[in-house]
Amino acid sequence: MIRAHSAATVRAAEEPLLAAGEPLMARAAFALATHVAGELRARGGVSGSVVLLLVGGGNNGGDALYAGTHLVRRGCQVHAALLTERAHESGLAAARSAGVRVHEVLGSGDAVGETLALARRSDAWVDALTGIGARGPLREPAGSVVDALTAERSAWPAEPAVVAVDVPSGIGVDDGTVEGPVLPADRTVTMGTAKPGLLLPPAAALAGHVEVFDLDLALAEHPPAACSLTGADVSDLWPLPGPEDHKYTRGVLGLATGSQTYPGAAALAAAGALRTGLGMVRYTGPEVPTDLVRHRHPEVVTVPGRVQSWVLGSGVAPDDAARMAELAEYLADASARGLPVVLDAGALTLLHDDDNDLTGPAVLTPHAGELAELLTARGEQTGRDDVTAAPARHARLAAEITGGTILLKGSTTVVAAPEGPLYAQHDATPWLATAGAGDVLAGVLGALLAAYGDALAADDGTLTGLPATIAAAAALVHGRAARSAAGVSPTRPGRPDPAAPRGVPITATDVADALPRALRTILR
Numbered sequence: 001m002i003r004a005h006s007a008a009t010v011r012a013a014e015e016p017l018l019a020a021g022e023p024l025m026a027r028a029a030f031a032l033a034t035h036v037a038g039e040l041r042a043r044g045g046v047s048g049s050v051v052l053l054l055v056g057g058g059n060n061g062g063d064a065l066y067a068g069t070h071l072v073r074r075g076c077q078v079h080a081a082l083l084t085e086r087a088h089e090s091g092l093a094a095a096r097s098a099g100v101r102v103h104e105v106l107g108s109g110d111a112v113g114e115t116l117a118l119a120r121r122s123d124a125w126v127d128a129l130t131g132i133g134a135r136g137p138l139r140e141p142a143g144s145v146v147d148a149l150t151a152e153r154s155a156w157p158a159e160p161a162v163v164a165v166d167v168p169s170g171i172g173v174d175d176g177t178v179e180g181p182v183l184p185a186d187r188t189v190t191m192g193t194a195k196p197g198l199l200l201p202p203a204a205a206l207a208g209h210v211e212v213f214d215l216d217l218a219l220a221e222h223p224p225a226a227c228s229l230t231g232a233d234v235s236d237l238w239p240l241p242g243p244e245d246h247k248y249t250r251g252v253l254g255l256a257t258g259s260q261t262y263p264g265a266a267a268l269a270a271a272g273a274l275r276t277g278l279g280m281v282r283y284t285g286p287e288v289p290t291d292l293v294r295h296r297h298p299e300v301v302t303v304p305g306r307v308q309s310w311v312l313g314s315g316v317a318p319d320d321a322a323r324m325a326e327l328a329e330y331l332a333d334a335s336a337r338g339l340p341v342v343l344d345a346g347a348l349t350l351l352h353d354d355d356n357d358l359t360g361p362a363v364l365t366p367h368a369g370e371l372a373e374l375l376t377a378r379g380e381q382t383g384r385d386d387v388t389a390a391p392a393r394h395a396r397l398a399a400e401i402t403g404g405t406i407l408l409k410g411s412t413t414v415v416a417a418p419e420g421p422l423y424a425q426h427d428a429t430p431w432l433a434t435a436g437a438g439d440v441l442a443g444v445l446g447a448l449l450a451a452y453g454d455a456l457a458a459d460d461g462t463l464t465g466l467p468a469t470i471a472a473a474a475a476l477v478h479g480r481a482a483r484s485a486a487g488v489s490p491t492r493p494g495r496p497d498p499a500a501p502r503g504v505p506i507t508a509t510d511v512a513d514a515l516p517r518a519l520r521t522i523l524r
């Protein structure tokens with residue numbers, strides 16, 4: 001699991017170490033210099049390279065100034081552009097005495113022009129304007145400098161390496177928002193622990209490769225603010241059948257998905273669930289989707305009976321009053337029994353009405369547009385663009401309002417429960433943006449919840465965060481299946497690697513069919 005802690009938590013965890021005289025900044029600076037040297041080596045060599053430090057007024061700038069002293073010792077020509085009148089005092093003194101060339105660009109009257117001129121001569125830029133002490137988007141002139149450097153960089157034939165210190169300056173450190181200029185980094189060297197903005201969209205796409213440098217911070221008693229599950233976490237969570245198991249103990253999923261108009265959603269959700277592995281899928285719906293499901297998946301049972309979880313709403317239009325009334329009944333029944341339920345597509349509109357409050361564990365699976373509609377219906381006027389600009393904030397808000405867990409779909413999927421850590425999963429490929437892919441995800445998620453259904457229904461409060469973890473696991477497996485089907489390798493959010501395979505187009509059916517292949521590499 002990759003864990004990210006809020007700025008306030010990092011400060012609290014640093015405090016005892018700083019009080020004990022731990023040289024945290026010296027250690028951070030050495031690590032930073034090592035990574036800058038690594039980027040330079042990859043681009044031809046360290047000694048003789050030119051490095052530009054973009055220095056702001058806090059300890060973030062201090063990290064870079066001390067790193068500059070190490071880089072001078074390694075044969076680099078190091079320039080520091082001070083975009084502040086109050087650079088870190090001892091860091092600045094150390095940098096000057098080591099031979100870093102210091103430029104007080106604010107005094108020139110043309111901070112942008114002076115910094116650009118230095119940048120054009122440099123092989124690496126170190127972004128140390130702000131870290132966890134930033135308040136709001138970058139102020140002037142730092143904002144204009146960053147805008148100019150961002151434009152300049154993409155216009156160059158040989159792009160300089162950009163290394164961000166702790167975070168790319170200007171991102172929302174705790175919520176992953178990007179409300180002003182930010183210089184996209186190739187690498188972010190983050191101190192002590194990852195920060196939420198390095199995992200959460202849209203800021204995560206600006207961080208490049210994230211290196212966490214361990215400062216031995218006392219983080220054990222501080223819960224993370226955001227996490228990303230890895231394959232190993234999913235393997236630990238995965239329900240493995242044992243010799244005592246039979247189909248009813250492995251989990252039975254009820255699917256109330258698909259409609260006469262959109263029968264495919266029923267078959268795709270069934271495919272996702274069956275390939276995830278569970279005891280049984282029971283399907284209930286009108287004639288056309290029932291026939292399709294029977295034909296495509298003869299293992300699905302189409303008579304009513306006991307279930308341990310439900311998937312409701314994929315392929316159901318909210319104006320299909322009769323079907324919506326059925327979904328409302330299933331939801332009420334699941335809530336009364338405390339069974340987990342997935343609310344997808346049409347079923348999300350059940351929660352537009354605050355009479356349909358959730359009492360059992362529920363995972364809602366909106367995309368940005370559906371989340372905006374839900375929030376607006378519940379009195380929080382929100383557009384799709386608002387959600388895209390601040391996915392974590394809006395997912396959390398919807399979780400608080402509805403009491404459910406929100407799995408917000410997108411290129412990075414964000415999961416938020418009313419409390420506990422957020423999850424950010426960037427496991428898929430843009431090839432997954434294809435009709436029906438969400439139906440397959442609903443099936444995967446429903447199957448996993450079915451395996452935990454009895455435990456969740458009997459829960460006395462110890463499993464509060466489990467639906468969110470299961471939702472993140474489902475997103476990971478679904479994303480990996482898409483990658484496997486498309487033939488693409490893992491990527492960080494952000495600039496695609498031009499050397500990586502481009503992959504091939506996939507259908508939602510391909511994603512379901514690739515689930516066993518993805519699981520073979522995950523389950524150990």
Ligand SMILES: NC(=O)C1=CN([C@@H]2O[C@H](COP(=O)(O)OP(=O)(O)OC[C@H]3O[C@@H](n4cnc5c(N)ncnc54)[C@H](OP(=O)(O)O)[C@@H]3O)[C@@H](O)[C@H]2O)[C@@H](O)CC1
Nearest residue numbers: 024028057058059060130131132133134135137138139166
């Ligand atoms: N403590 C340690 O020993 C360790 C600390 N570490 C490092 O310290 C960093 C935290 O340092 P920090 O707390 O000094 O804050 P920091 O991120 O440099 O920002 C404050 C400066 O930015 C300025 N500023 C603020 N907002 C701004 C804006 N919107 N636009 C422009 N400027 C803005 C603000 O100016 P002011 O508002 O005060 O005028 C002030 O000058 C952390 O991220 C890590 O890198 C690690 O190495 C571990 C050891």
Ligand SMILES: Nc1ncnc2c1ncn2[C@@H]1O[C@H](COP(=O)(O)OP(=O)(O)O)[C@@H](O)[C@H]1O
Nearest residue numbers: 409410411428429430432433435436437438439
């Ligand atoms: N650009 C993208 N990159 C990776 N995954 C994406 C991207 N866009 C969408 N997805 C994923 O594709 C799926 C689309 O689901 P959804 O929008 O519900 O489609 P549908 O309703 O047609 O099934 C979700 O799992 C979502 O996270």
Ligand SMILES: [K+]
Nearest residue numbers: 127130165169
């Ligand atoms: K920074």
